[in-house]
Amino acid sequence: MSCCNQRLRRTAPIRSGGSRNELVPSKPARMNGWSWPPQAAQVIGWFVFIYMAIVSFGMYIPLLPPPWNHVAYALVGIAFVLHFVTHLAAEIIDPADASVRAKQTYSNPMPLFDRTKQPHVIQDLHCYLCDVKVGPKVKHCGVCNKCIEDFDHHCKWLNNCVGVRNYGYFFVALCSATFGTLMLIMIILFIFIQHYLHPDDLRTAPQFNNLLTNDTWLVFLPSAPVKTTSAGLLIVAFFTVLLSLVSLLLLGHLLGLHLYLLYKGISTYDYIKMQRQKEARNKDLEVEKANDTKHHNKATNSQTHSIDCEPKLASNTSACDKLSFSSRISESICTELENFKTPVERDSSLHYSADDTSKDYGVLSESSSRVWGVGSEFGADVSECLRSDSVPQVQNPLGSSVMIPEDIRHQT
Template identity: 35%
Template sequence: MAIVFCGPTALNTVQRRRNGLSLPLHWIQIFAIIVILFLILMNYLTLCVNIPTHPWQWLNIVLTSLIILPFLFIFIRLAYIDPADDEVIKKSIGPKTNFDRRQHAHVITELYCHICSVHVTEKAKHCSSCNKCIYSFDHHCVWLNTCIGGKNYRLFLSMLSLVVIGTLVLFINSLLQFIGSFQDLSTSTSLLKLKPFYNSNQYAILMIPSSLIAFQVITAIIAFIAIACWGLTLYLLAFHIYLCYHGISTYDYVVNHRINRTVNQTLSQFNQLNQNHLSTKETELTPQKRRKTNHLELYKDNGNINHSPKSQVYTVEGNHRDSSQRLQTRQSLNQDGYILKNESKIHDGY
C-alpha cells in the first residue's frame, strides 16, 4: 500500500538510499516479498498439480504465468529504479546534511534543496526516508521501500493492475479446488473433480505428499490471503485512478485534506467562541439594546470566511508552502486576537 510518512525522521547519519534494494530493507517490504513468494510457489507447486492434466492443468499454468511473469519483471524494475531528481543523481552519494530550521523555513526554497544542495524541479520533494529529492514526488511506498514519482508511477499502476487480476484468479482457483476436494474421486463426474498428484489419498502441497485435510486447509488459507490482497490492492488502485482523474498526487491529496480538516476544526472552535461571546454580551444588554443588536451575516470571499463588517470578524487564512499552514482568527470588535498555528509535516515538511 501507499504510505505518506507524517512526521520527522532522524536521518542525520543515514546514507541516501539509491532504490528499493538498498539496505536496510523495511520489515513491511520483507513481509510483502514473503507473501508474494508464498502465493507464487503455492500456485505452481500446489494448485497446478492436483487437477487433471488436460486441459485444466496447462490452462492454469499458462494463464497464471501470463500474470506472474510480467508482475515479477515490474516489481523488480520498480525496486531497482532510482526515482530521484536528475540533479540529485548526478551528485555523488553522501551522508545527509544537517538541516537547521533556524536558517531556513523549509528544506526546499526557490527550487533549491538545502539537504541535497542542488536545484530541483518544481514538483520535487525531499523524502526523509530515502534522504533525497524525488522527481515529481507522489508518495513513499513501504511495500517497495522506495518512493513513487514521475519516473516510476506508470509502472506502479501497472503492478497494481496485475496484482488485482492475479489475486482474483488465484482466489477463484483455490476456492474451486477447495470445493472440488469434497467430491468423491471414484464416483463424481463434476468438472470440479480433482486428481491428486500422488494417489487417491495423497495431494501435493509444495510437491510434498499430504493428506486431504491438509490440502483443504492450505487451499482455504490461499483463498483467504488472495481475497484479502485483492481487496486492499483494488482499493489502492481505485484511489490512484481517482487521483489521476483529478490530476493530483497522493502528497497533494494528503496536504489538502489536512488543511481542510484544520480549517473546519478552527471554524468550529471560533464559532463556538463567538456564540459564547454573544451570550455574555446579551446578558449585559438591556432589552431595548438587544433589539438593536445587528444580526450576523456570513459571507464568503476568495476562500476567506468572515462576518459582516459591523460585527466580530473572524478570518481563516490558508498560508502554506506545500505542507506548512497557518490559521489565524481575529476578533476585531474589542481588538482581542486569537491565533492558531499548525505545522503539518510530511517527510519533515519538505
C-alpha cells in the first residue's frame, strides 16, 4: 500500500539491455517523529510509559503511608509530567537545517542518491539531495532523508533525528525518565517488604476500614477502588520491577553516555565514528602482529637449520684442508721452481737419460737452495719434488706424495 502512494521518478541509470530508465520510487523526507510510519521502538516506549504511569499512580503510591504518599505523588508526578512534555517536544520539533526547512515542503519526493555522480551526499558544504548550502556540522540522515543541523543521532525511540533544535528536550526527557523509573523501583520494593513485615502500615486509607479480611487489597485509590488479592498485587509488583530494571539499565547507560559526550564536547555521531576508526586500527594492528609472528617463525626456523649445518660444513672443510695442505705446499713450490727455469732447461728436461738425472738433481738442488732457501727443514715432500723436477711426474690424487712412472723408476 505504501508503494502505491509514492510517486515514481526516472532516477535509475540506463541498463545495457534496455532503451529506457527504470522507474524507482523516490523517498520523501520526514517532517518529525509523528510522520508515518511509526517505528516499533517508538510504540513500545509509549506503551511502557503509559503502563508505568498507571501502575505508579493507581496501585502502589496510594498504598504508601502519609506523608510519604504525598512526597511520592509530587516527585514521581513531576518526573512523569516532565518526561511526557519533553518527549513529545523532541518528537514534534523538526531538527532539519534552516535552509532545508525554508525550502522543503515535505510533500515532494526526494531524488535518490547516485554514487556514480557524486562521491558523497554533502560535498563542499552542498547537499546534492536537498540541493541547499549547509553548515560544517550538518549531516544528511538516511532515515529522515534530510539534512539535520548539528546532527547527533537518529533516535528510534523518538522516531526522529536529534539535532541542535531538540537535543535539550531529548536530554531532559532522558533524565526525567531515569529518575522516575528509579523512584518507582524504590516504592515497589518498600511495599513488597512492608507487605510481609507490617501490612497495616499499607492499609491506612479509609476504604480499608470496610474490609473484613486482610487478604483483600484495594487499588486505584481513592477515587475508584478496585479489590484484588495479595498474590495479584505481588505478581504485578514483580513484573513491574523487572520491567523497571530493564528500563533503568537502558536509560542509565544512555544517560551516562551523553554525560560523557557533553563532558568531551562531541556528538554521538563523532563518538561512533571514532570508535569505528579505533576498531579498524586495532584490526590492522592485529593483522600486522600476525604477519610479524609468521615472519619471525620463518626466520627462526631458517636460522636453526643454518646453525645445524654449519658445524658439519666447518668440520668437513677443516678435514679437507688438513688432507690437502701438504700437497698444496709441494705443488706451489714445484710450480715456482718451474717458472725459474731457463728455456734451455725446460727443453732439456724433455730429453732425459739415466746419466743426466743425477746431474740435473745436483744443479737443481743447489740452485733452489740459493734462490728460495729451500733446505731439508721443509720435509720429505718438498725434497722429493726437487729431486724429481726433471722427471715426468704423476700426482697421487689420494695424497701429497709424488708418483714416478714405473719405467723411469726402473731406469733410475
